[in-house]
Amino acid sequence: MSTPERRLNPTSLLEFCATVLSAGGASKDDAACVAAHLVDANLKGHDSHGAGLLPAYLRHMERGQVNLEASDQVLADTSVILRIDADGGWGAPAGQRLVERASAKAREHGLAAATLGHVHHLGRLGAYAEQAAAAGLVSIHFVNVTDHAPLVAPYRGTDARFGTNPVCIGYPATATRPAFLLDMATSQIALGKVRIAANRGVALPSGSLIDARGMPTTDPSGMAGFELEGALTPLGKHKGYGLAFACELLAGVLGGGGTIQPGTPRRGGISNGLFSIFIDPAAFGEPDWMQAETDAMARYALASPPMDWDSPVLYPGDPERAIAGKRAKEGIPMDEVTIGQLNTVAEALGVAERL
Ligand code: NAD
Secondary structure, eight states: OOOOEEEEOHHHHHHHHHHHHHHTTOOHHHHHHHHHHHHHHHHTTOGGGSGGGHHHHHHHHHTTOSOTTOOOEEEEEOSSEEEEEOTTOOHHHHHHHHHHHHHHHHHHHSEEEEEEEEEEOOOOTHHHHHHHHHTTOEEEEEEEEESSOOOBOOTTOSSOOBOOOOEEEEEOOOSSSOOEEEEEOSBSSOHHHHHHHHHHTOOOOTTSEEOTTSOBOOOGGGGGGGOOSSEEOBTTTHHHHHHHHHHIIIIIIITSSOOSSTTSOOOSSOEEEEEEEEEOGGGGSOHHHHHHHHHHHHHHHHTSOOSSTTSOOOOTTHHHHHHHHHHHHHOEEEEHHHHHHHHHHHHHTTOOOOO
16 A cells, blocks of 8 residues: 655755754755755656655764765866865765866866766756756766665676666757756666655566565565665666666776775765766857757657657656646655654754654
């Protein structure tokens, strides 16, 4: 039986998250930025990366697994390369600063590569691609995840050896079409979706999970509460496995924070590595032709007759836009188990607000 839900006002949820993060020790600016990132993920339909993460973030603060006094350490800053070590600080503010600085390089030189190492959870990667796309830039991002136990089995393996290592590509809007956004975990499903399914009491699609013996299961309960008994499976067999591996190499090795191999610390927190490329499309061709060609390609793909007329072909990024419009009006649905967890965290910190 699934758990009851309520619809929450996005502004109230944002204020609640910011208040709780401040009460936990985050600076006012960081609390506001992280809270806005979480609620934006809820608005875009990615509840796995939304306010439901607050209890985990609070745990990380208590245990010193996020550095509240962090300051960006610039490891390299050339015309087209930016390497930052985030000093264990919050993901959303460090990620936004990196995009801003690398975007300026890409605008000037046509191209820039940037890395971020030792950063707390970056959350929904699409947010950074949206930031770049809003500045007229193409961007490509690879992320790896360390500081906690691996979650995803390699193709042909029976235990977890990788994070859910997301890959993301953003491409700016044309005059008639909004931005393209492909933002995906390289596991069949994101870990947070297992947590949400466990809280809602619903089964997961078959093929997305194996149990502690390496056998297929649809029961998410073994991985609720971030306790791992089993593993997620990689997206598309060897292909997702290969992409997850590429994230370890690009984000973990080039990013400087290390890979998920056991020599890298696992303190029970979440640390991300990021490798990003930013491209100014104007450096690669004539803008009017590129816009017309982008529109023509999108029209062509989306005109494929759908198998089900209620589910037409979409442009990647459309699902997030559609749900954001709906949730901004109707509120963010949240199950009572997650709401209870957030209220418990607030109470423990002496915060008076309740959801
Ligand atoms: P998803 O499967 O919901 O969506 C993947 C992509 O597919 C999106 O770009 C979406 O726009 C597109 N899409 C969805 N349905 C579509 C359709 N019918 N037609 C065309 N395009 C469609 O995403 P996910 O794999 O569950 O990832 C969820 C989030 O988790 C992402 O935002 C990712 O960045 C985040 N994540 C973060 C970390 C981290 O450590 N920071 C780790 C893993 C995942």
